[in-house]
Amino acid sequence: MGVTRESFPLFRCPKCEQTGWIDEDQFNGRVSIVCAYCDYHETVNWAAEEEGKR
Numbered sequence: 001m002g003v004t005r006e007s008f009p010l011f012r013c014p015k016c017e018q019t020g021w022i023d024e025d026q027f028n029g030r031v032s033i034v035c036a037y038c039d040y041h042e043t044v045n046w047a048a049e050e051e052g053k054r
């Protein structure tokens, strides 16, 4: 769920699991992601999230 370097710019909503597109600012947590299908709305630095998983 969410987005990884590999999946970017494809984003999968953690809440409704619909897929959408995000830009680099959203990937780096500078701009929030708003899901087009549900009320999911979050600002996450996905680049840093991915680093943390390693």
Ligand SMILES: [Zn+2]
Pocket (backbone or CB within 6 Å): 013, 014, 015, 016, 017, 018, 035, 036, 037, 038, 039, 040
């Ligand atoms: Zn959603």
